[in-house]
Amino acid sequence: MTTHFIVGWNNDTKAQGALDWALGHDEAGGAGAGWAGDGATGAGSTETRAGLTVTLLGVLDKDEHGKKYPESGAAVELARLQLEGVVAAARAGHPAVTVTGVLVHGDTVTELVRCSTAENTLVLGSRNRAEQKTSRRWSVGARVAARIRGPLAIIPDVELRQRSGIVVGVDGSSSSDKALFFAASEGRRTGQTVKVVHAWVEPAVYQVAYVPDGSDLDSLEAMHRSVVQEAIAQVSDDFADVSFELAIVEATPANALLQASTTARMLVVGNHSLRPLERFFIGSVSHAVIVGLRSPVLVVPAESLV
Template sequence: MKPTVIVGVEGTSSSHDALLWAADAAHRRGLDLVIVTATGFPTIALDVLYDDGVQSGARSLLEAEAERARAATPGIEPLIEVDRRTPALALVERSWTSTLLVVGSHRLTALERVFSGSLGYQVAAAAHCPVVIVPHLAPDDARGVVVGADGSADSLEAIALAAAEADSTHQELHVVHAWQEPAMYVSGDYFSPGFTAELREAEGVILGESVAGLAEQYPDLVVRTHLTQEQPATALLDAAAHARLVVVGSRGRHGVARALLGSVSHTVVLHAQCPVMVARIRAHIQPEHL
């Protein structure tokens, strides 16, 4: 089976933007684009004629979105699929065999933020491949791909994805490492006068190691590193204020924990104003026996 880029659509403005982002991504990668819409589980007493109407409407939506993709990205020929399951289930199931999932996301209400009600959040938290959440397309003057670094395997995966994306779109890569001094419950005299400088130097080493090898792998890629003493999510959102894309890592988890992202990824996904790519390390994730 040829690798694919999957995009979920539902006829909203954000899913229109997600479609355009996905079409461009599939074209750049030389992959098939599959456009999916989900109608939800049919009720037991569902009238056959009503069900036919729902399926016909879904098919019409997909055909219109396929034409939109062709117009925006000449040369691409999308595949279309109607799924009777809920949108989250339909997309997460396809993530086992896809290269990338793309989904739109509307601006969340305060209540939705509390309960993680966004479809994009649900898919990003449970998917088995990288997910791009598109609240809207970045403006024409947006520049750069931003990614967070903390030295973990997850952030290294995020940096690898961000570097590939920045190189293929001819954008600069901005790697942000935010650090904070540990909470201190003892007298400040306990620490050496140069403690903060030593800590900053150590954090700088982590940042340097995180980008090691990128110059050799992508000779034409401009990589800019940013070491800042700040809360990580705040630092990423500030750096991504005028970016084309921000990339975050997310540990592959099992069971109930897979329904949640880490705190930094959670905050960035819910508040970023540009598309957000959530990395996934497939080696962390094994099929679950239900």
């Protein structure tokens, strides 16, 4: 299957990091490894991937002064030349990859969402976690994630070469099942272990006369563990060559996933938002993960959206 990445481009270091991540798929299992999709090569392989395409999408929204970009003129010509230079450099460094560039006028989020389909992976660069704390919580990445129709990779400005493992959150929902499939595919492509994280919290006690004992909590944990085991059982036949690690964590889902992904190569989460109104709010876990970004994050919609 042809792997197609669309990289949001605005000529800064964050966009360059996103581009480098996408181009890293030139070699299966390479240092820039991310989502590979179906038809991935064997675990840990460095074989050049055939059919890989990367499109740089530059959106002319507002200029450095906050004014709407003109339809033509020196500023547009400069943006075009800059994009052509980046495309040429990418082609020279990755001759096996088909690299193209496109400039469009419009609202950044709207144009990025327009390119989000099940047939490609949208890739955006992001601030690192320290910078996130002082930024607006509704970043471009979070706003796009709420409306995606296909996979969205958000790549923070962190060193990726020394990282290992694919982390995925599983909660028994259809969106987390799909996220697990994506994570397993990536584990196969890169030869990485897939850490399946399921978080749970002890329920509140509303009846003063009843105090749960240890056996009750053990039963709860066993129930939650079965959720993960059932999810893995659904993909184990197709991914017999992938190593899975279970992690049942007593914590909120967002905290558990962020902690588990501190040194991970990638974190995969499902996006529950399906209806138009819900898309604006995005799943709270997905939003928290994007805000607290500690590793590359792949957000997977539960299904194609209309």
